[in-house]
Amino acid sequence: MNIGLDVGSTTAKIVLLDNNEVIRSKVVSSHNWKELLDTGMDEYNIVSTGYFRKKVPHNAAITEITAASLGVRYHIPDAQVIVDIGGQDTKVIDLLNNRFMINDKCSAGTGAFLELAAHYFNIPVESLGRLHSRTQRSAQINNTCGVFAISEMISQLVAGYTMEEVIHGIHEAFAHRIAQMIPPVEQVVLIGGTVLNTGIVDAMEIILGSTVVIPPNPQIVNALGAALYKNKSIPFKNTDILEQNPR
Amino acid sequence: MTDTIGITALIPPELIYACGHRPLDVNNVVPESSLSPRSKLCAWTALWRELILTGSLDIDSLVVVAGGDCHNALVDGQKVALSGLPTHYFFYPFDTNLRYLYSQLESLEGFLGGIKDQEMFKYICGLKKKGLALEKQRVNDNARASDVFSALICFSDMQSNPYEFENLIDNIPHTEVEYSSRIALIGVPPIYPDFHKVAEEFGLHIVYDELPYEFIRLGGNDLQGLAKSYKNYSFAGPINNRINFINNELQKRRVDGVIHYTQFACHHTLEDEIFRDYLDYPFLTVQGDLPGPTPEQLKLRLEAFSEMLEIMA
Numbered sequence: 001m002n003i004g005l006d007v008g009s010t011t012a013k014i015v016l017l018d019n020n021e022v023i024r025s026k027v028v029s030s031h032n033w034k035e036l037l038d039t040g041m042d043e044y045n046i047v048s049t050g051y052f053r054k055k056v057p058h059n060a061a062i063t064e065i066t067a068a069s070l071g072v073r074y075h076i077p078d079a080q081v082i083v084d085i086g087g088q089d090t091k092v093i094d095l096l097n098n099r100f101m102i103n104d105k106c107s108a109g110t111g112a113f114l115e116l117a118a119h120y121f122n123i124p125v126e127s128l129g130r131l132h133s134r135t136q137r138s139a140q141i142n143n144t145c146g147v148f149a150i151s152e153m154i155s156q157l158v159a160g161y162t163m164e165e166v167i168h169g170i171h172e173a174f175a176h177r178i179a180q181m182i183p184p185v186e187q188v189v190l191i192g193g194t195v196l197n198t199g200i201v202d203a204m205e206i207i208l209g210s211t212v213v214i215p216p217n218p219q220i221v222n223a224l225g226a227a228l229y230k231n232k233s234i235p236f237k238n239t240d241i242l243e244q245n246p247r
Numbered sequence: 248m249t250d251t252i253g254i255t256a257l258i259p260p261e262l263i264y265a266c267g268h269r270p271l272d273v274n275n276v277v278p279e280s281s282l283s284p285r286s287k288l289c290a291w292t293a294l295w296r297e298l299i300l301t302g303s304l305d306i307d308s309l310v311v312v313a314g315g316d317c318h319n320a321l322v323d324g325q326k327v328a329l330s331g332l333p334t335h336y337f338f339y340p341f342d343t344n345l346r347y348l349y350s351q352l353e354s355l356e357g358f359l360g361g362i363k364d365q366e367m368f369k370y371i372c373g374l375k376k377k378g379l380a381l382e383k384q385r386v387n388d389n390a391r392a393s394d395v396f397s398a399l400i401c402f403s404d405m406q407s408n409p410y411e412f413e414n415l416i417d418n419i420p421h422t423e424v425e426y427s428s429r430i431a432l433i434g435v436p437p438i439y440p441d442f443h444k445v446a447e448e449f450g451l452h453i454v455y456d457e458l459p460y461e462f463i464r465l466g467g468n469d470l471q472g473l474a475k476s477y478k479n480y481s482f483a484g485p486i487n488n489r490i491n492f493i494n495n496e497l498q499k500r501r502v503d504g505v506i507h508y509t510q511f512a513c514h515h516t517l518e519d520e521i522f523r524d525y526l527d528y529p530f531l532t533v534q535g536d537l538p539g540p541t542p543e544q545l546k547l548r549l550e551a552f553s554e555m556l557e558i559m560a
Contacts (some may be wrong), residue, residue, distance in 0.1 A: 065551035066558070089544070098529050098555060102548060 003045045004227030006067065006220070007033045007052035010087030010111065011193060013220045017227040025220045027193075047226040051088075062229055064222050065093055065100050071225030072189050075215035080185045083178060083204075084222070085194035087111040092181040101181045109177035111194045113146040117170050120150055121163055125197075131167045132199025139169040149173060167199065175203035187211045193219040251305060251407065252359065255295065255320050256312035257458075257480060258337060259473050260404055261371035261466060262352065266359035271306055272404040273299065278440040278538045288512035289319045290438060290537050296323035300330055308333035310355065315339030315483025317514055339483035349474040356470065367409075368468040374409060377416050378402050378463035385454060386500050388424045392453035393443035395419065399459035400436060426452035428503040428556040433457040433493060433522065434515055437508045437533075439541040446506075449546075449553040454500045457493065458482065486518060490525045497528065504529040504556050506549075511536040529556060 001023075004015040012033035016024040028035050033056060048058035049067040064084065068091065072079045082093040090103045090110055103109050111125075118125040139161035142152050153166050161169075182188060188210045195201055195218045205212045215221055250268045254260075263270040273295035282301075284293035298304045311324030313336040321336075328334035335358040340347040356362060381398060384390040398416045405412040427450030436458055439445075446453055461480055467473035481489040497505070505528045509516040519532050531552040533545050 063547060063551040063554055066554045098559060100548075100551060100555075102544065 001045055002047070002227045002229075003041060004067070004223040004225065004229070005033075005036065005046050005048045005056055005058065006050040006064075006223035006226060007048065007056050008050040008064075008086060008222075011219070012036055012050075012052075013223040015220055015223040015227045017224070020228075022224065025217065025223065027219055047229045049222050049226040060229060062226060065091060067222040067225035067229070068191060069093055069095060069225065070228045071221035071223070072191060072215060074224060074228055075221075076189055076213060079189045079213075080187050081182060082189045082191060083182060085109075085111060085178070085190065085192040085200070087115075087193070090178055090181070092178075094183055096185070097183070103178070103181060109174060109181075110146075111192070113149070113174060114170070114194065114197065114200075116146060116150060117153065117167070120153065121167075128167055128171070129196075129198035129200070131164045132171055132197075132202065135162065135164040135168055137161075137165045137168065138172055139166045141166070141169040141173040171197075171199040171203040172207065174200060175207040178204070179207050182208060182210075185210060187213055189213045189215065191215065191218045191221040250307035253295075253299065253304065253306035253309040254312070254404065255292070255310070255324060256316040257403060257461060257465075257477075257482070258310050258312065258355070259352070259465075259467070259477060260402075261368050262356060262362075262470075262473060263359060264367040264371060264405075264409065265362045265364055266356060267363040268359060269407040270404040271304070271407050272401075273304060273306070273309075275401060275404065275406075276304065278438055280538055283537075289317070289510050290535075291435070291510060291513075292317070292319040292323040294538070296326055299327050299332065306332070308335070308358075310335045310337055310358070312337050312339070315341070315480065319512070339480055340478065341484060343478045343484050343488070345474055345478055348478045349470060352470045352473055352477075365469075368472075371405070371409060372466050372468060374405065374413055374416070375402065375463045375466050377413070381416060381419055382460065382463065384419075384421065385424070385452075388426075388452070389421050390419060391422050391424055391447065392456075393447055394422075396443045396453065396456055396459060399456060399463060402459065402462035424452055426450050427553060428452065428560070429454050429501060431455035431457070431493070431497050431500065431502045431505045431528075432508060433505060433526075434508040434518075435510050435513060437541075438510065438535045438538045439545075440538070442508075442541050445541045445546055446549055449550045450557070451506075451549060451553050453506075454502060455496055457496075460496070486521060490522070493522075494526065497526065502528060503560065504531065504552065506530075506552070507532045509534045529559065 002017040006013045011027055012030045013027045014036040043057040044059050046058045048056050048061045049064050053061040068082050068084045072082050080096050084091040093100045115125050139156035141149050156166050251271050252263050252268050253273045254270050260270045277294045280294050282297050284297045287293035313321045381395050385395040430451045430453045432453050465476045467476045481492050523530050
């Protein structure tokens, strides 16, 4: 049995894989990661990933980029670009060109931004998607800084926009921020707990103009990728890159 | 009288020594600095400016590379000049014009009081040959990149004492290096002093440091010789020349991937897209800001790049 353990900044996930089939998965908060490990689990079988990958039991530790590439290819073998929206950063992995970008200098395109917004409205972050769907009208929110966006939200409420319209605007600002990192492709795969927010998915589809695909259980894809690592799958396109760049 | 001459980018150190003075590359103290500069764009120039203005750097005059470096350096150099420190502005020609560069060197020689010791040209030339031998050593996997980089980066001023510096480079250990991928590091040098060591921890053997290599490959035994050589200083000229030069070096050194280090608010960051289009290698761009240990976010990028190269291989 192969075990993938993804302990990220906000949540910890585990996937148990037997004969390439997921037989169990679980998500808890990062600080409770120990709850994921049953007695009898052999450290030898664990491949870890995520921020805390080197702080938890493991036989091998891999970055979230490699884990995401493996996990997504399990469900979508012809994936082109993966966008992993995490609690503290967002990673864009271009599988066609073997490249990746990470946004971590600004919270505007990360889960932390949405938590900040939900905190301001005193609502659970899980309700953002539902509130987004109640309106088609958006309050325009600056998309350059997550912290300043909060003061802009307040200004828009003062100007008469509803909470739902402001949330709609937040999701669009979020999607614009991430879109700057994404190369133009036909299909984009979204993973990470944030994509459970349907408002984000709607905004991404509109702004990117690409087909947005979400694999089953997007929150555990990196843990799945870690579990697959022992199978030595090839996540990146193994071709001669000399053919791909212009001269 | 021997003066300490601060230099803000590559200025032929052999000329400064031949004029009887000692160069001090003001950038080389930046990575160890803990100052928080005010009015900052690029931390490199803001920090050397602050270090000079606060008296933490003991220099008698400053030579600012005003053409062929950046406008940040030009402005920060003028701020230093306004404080009363004797300052000279040096301009590399963009079009590699030999006569223009010769006239700039003549003017610099005048600022430095004229050549007094012709023999220093030959001595520095000998040191640079040792630098090239060190470079070969790491390309042949016989020296750690972190050791070689720490020596090569000091070739801009020979640590203000070429004789002691020679002793230092003679003692760089021969070490058989094990690694997973061979890397070229292009762009300005990382502001993090442990960058090369961190890369080594992830199995990345840096076999080419773009700017430090300029420090050892350029030289000359008189003004004419310096002008002929330094007109090819790749950082100061057209980017297509630089691309051709880099491509040639990458092939010679059999690199597996390229890391482009960029500095926050540095105009060289704009070159990233061009390099991505014209250097046909797996490519990672990283960015730094203030000096200190290599940040964890940057380590993640290096580790992921290493994994990607290993899997591709």
